[in-house]
Amino acid sequence: MILALAGGVGGARLANGLAHAVAPGRLTVAVNVGDDFTHLGLAICPDIDTVIYTLAGCNNRDVGWGVDGETWAFMDALNALGGPGWFNLGDRDLAKHVLRTERLRQGATLSQVTADFAECYGIRQHIVPMSDDPVRSVLETDEGELSFQDYFVRRRCEPRYRGIRFDGADSARMAPGLAEAFADPSLEAIVICPSNPILSIGPFLAVEAIHGALISRRVPCIAVSPFIAGETVKGPAAKIMRELGLVPGAASLASAYAGLVDIILCDLDDPAAGRRVHGLSFVASDTLMRDLLEQERLAHDVLNLALSIGSRT
């Protein structure tokens, strides 16, 4: 069994590679919920939806989020009514938001709703939220505090990053499916996907039970760097690293993941490739994932690397 922690587009892509590389039912993808928010009364879980759409093969490759062939009649009508237009809600996407909101209101957990949605999309691996309890990322910026979507969508990541907190993380419990994966005797490896270490993986690490489970792991944990040539394919990770005075690259992950991972898999031309930094080994591979073939290739690289360590422990 393989456990992957994921958030964002890069995370979803490697999760998809792993989903194809691992036998059905043998992969658990735990997904960031720090980006989740309530908008127009609707429970919106962008990272969970991105993972579902990507693993279902119906993600929208043009805009990088949402579902393929999406339409926008709802947004047109909402804008005509003077409703908030800064966060786009696609007609198809809305069905998930509305049904999820209703089911949560009726007492279902986010885990249950997510599992049911994944099944409806024909996904044969386990997709679980990192927690069924709300954990909400709040960014400290030069424009003051901004909730995640305010920073990410409304302000297009333009404000300068100063810090982050995860409201609710102190009391949040690990989702049952994630706890089961950590405890599964057949667990062979943990993979931290090439997601933003602060915005996408930070919320996981802020939950004490998840942090503790990574610390006390008995299987290899491989993190995959999201940086390629000092940038990322999507998202503000490189910008944030620069704002923190760090050089964007795999080495900048070392402090975030120290003690939690055994090896960082970085891109071939990353300066850290083949080196040890802060006690962490950096192994190089081609980490660009433009299509399913490249997603599967990287997944196999990660799994082979994990098994090679696993056999040594």
Place this chain on the structure above:
Amino acid sequence: MILALAGGVGGARLANGLAHAVAPGRLTVAVNVGDDFTHLGLAICPDIDTVIYTLAGCNNRDVGWGVDGETWAFMDALNALGGPGWFNLGDRDLAKHVLRTERLRQGATLSQVTADFAECYGIRQHIVPMSDDPVRSVLETDEGELSFQDYFVRRRCEPRYRGIRFDGADSARMAPGLAEAFADPSLEAIVICPSNPILSIGPFLAVEAIHGALISRRVPCIAVSPFIAGETVKGPAAKIMRELGLVPGAASLASAYAGLVDIILCDLDDPAAGRRVHGLSFVASDTLMRDLLEQERLAHDVLNLALSIGSRT
């Protein structure tokens, strides 16, 4: 000033005729809320929306409800997720439901939301809900009690009608805009639109303040019969009348409207035309409204009739 009470498609059509026949700002259309319900957590007001779409000239003439050029991507996705498919929510229509729900949650009244929506649609007459308090029609049928939409949409009006109650009517207040219209010294006439007397107008009459305002009116009140040749253009009014042992036709309105209206305007070939039944005069006109021209023609007939009585009082 003219006040119209309306519900359903026929009500919206005459309301539209009146909206064109009366100077801007001089018509108040009070709309039935007995059909309103909460579905998937969304506050849905079918009759208000039908009046808005009809007066905005963008009602869907094919299906008889909803907005012209509607699309159904949301419903397709909802059905794929195993969500409830019995009540159709169009992509454009959803914007009203979602925004209305959010604004009501934030403390706005249904009157405020309705006025804002009407303004966004460029409507220059007043559209008000009959009440800002919930009034919910519950039908007694041979299949037991059914909420309005269960009867009307899910069961397609097939169960046999036995009776109706209006939950919340006892404590519901008249909406401020309706109270203002009744009290307006320039009010010249009240029109009860050709709506279902039980399902669409019944909720109005169940609110004591509205019933009382009709009883104590100082201006003519004209009801327009929804029956044409013993049937209605839309809706189950004729079926319900038959199930009550009545002959569908304008005369069957007499008991519902006795004491509340001065004259019933009925279709030219209605058996009651030109007669007095239960102390009510039945005046004939062509009541079929297939287009705006016919809506305006009937509106003028109603207004002329009202003014002819008004001058007599």
